[in-house]
Amino acid sequence: xxxxxxxxxxxxxxxxxxxxxxxxxxxxxxxxxxxxxxxxxxxxxxxxxxxxxxxxxxxxxxxxxxxxxxxxxxxxxxxxxxxxxxxxxxxxxxxxxxxxxxxxxxxxxxxxx
Amino acid sequence: xxxxxxxxxxxxxxxxxxxxxxxxxxxxxxxxxxxxxxxxxxxxxxxxxxxxxxxxxxxxxxxxxxxxxxxxxxxxxxxxxxxxxxxxxxxxxxxxxxxxxxxxxxxxxxxx
Numbered sequence: 001x002x003x004x005x006x007x008x009x010x011x012x013x014x015x016x017x018x019x020x021x022x023x024x025x026x027x028x029x030x031x032x033x034x035x036x037x038x039x040x041x042x043x044x045x046x047x048x049x050x051x052x053x054x055x056x057x058x059x060x061x062x063x064x065x066x067x068x069x070x071x072x073x074x075x076x077x078x079x080x081x082x083x084x085x086x087x088x089x090x091x092x093x094x095x096x097x098x099x100x101x102x103x104x105x106x107x108x109x110x111x112x113x
Numbered sequence: 114x115x116x117x118x119x120x121x122x123x124x125x126x127x128x129x130x131x132x133x134x135x136x137x138x139x140x141x142x143x144x145x146x147x148x149x150x151x152x153x154x155x156x157x158x159x160x161x162x163x164x165x166x167x168x169x170x171x172x173x174x175x176x177x178x179x180x181x182x183x184x185x186x187x188x189x190x191x192x193x194x195x196x197x198x199x200x201x202x203x204x205x206x207x208x209x210x211x212x213x214x215x216x217x218x219x220x221x222x223x224x225x
Contacts, residue, residue, distance in 0.1 A: 004156070033211040042218060043157070043201065048211035056212045090156050098210050100147050100164075104156030 004093050004105035012111045018079040021108045025072050025093030032074040034066060037088040049074055050096055081112045116140050119202055119216025128225050132189040136202035136216045143204040146178050148187045151199045192223045
């Protein structure tokens with residue numbers, strides 16, 4: 001059974017650029033959440049999507065956005081990159097209504113220079 | 114103050130030791146509690162979950178929740194070098210399963 005797939009695994013971008021990260025959930029999982037992980041702040045919730053609708057949003061600036069497609073695949077976008085956006089971005093998926101049992105991908109390591 | 118506080122570690126123990134990992138939380142509305150394990154360069158992996166006060170056992174792992182004290186623990190018996198990883202507590206409100214609030218994580222090293 002394939003897990004949660006995130007692409008690319010590593011990315012280096014320049015300050016001011018924008019970036020798009022992709023997440024393919026486990027087959028049948030329709031809920032997708034995104035998290036940012038940094039050494040200083042730990043794992044922080046970005047947003048959650050279900051049936052192409054954003055269901056929850058964390059405390060991040062509007063430069064962080066996301067979307068979900070009809071096949072449940074999700075993308076997140078960060079515009080006008082800042083050095084502080086360097087982090088591991090993790091995607092997790094689950095069946096809707098599941099309060100635990102979210103499966104995480106291995107993440108995309110973004111470095112902003 | 115963070116909603117979930119976790120002993121930062123790092124924690125180093127000899128093989129075979131009993132490990133105790135702990136988190137406290139401030140929001141009494143949290144209803145679901147989880148422990149994740151994260152190996153280097155990997156995403157977090159769900160180890161255990163519970164929603165009620167008390168103990169839940171799974172092999173060498175025991176999760177304990179005390180809602181009255183807003184305190185959760187994970188115990189690892191007969192620890193192995195393969196248990197060396199970062200352990201993260203996480204919790205969520207009712208019907209908000211996709212929005213996990215994590216502790217900072219405790220880095221555990223089990224020495225042979």
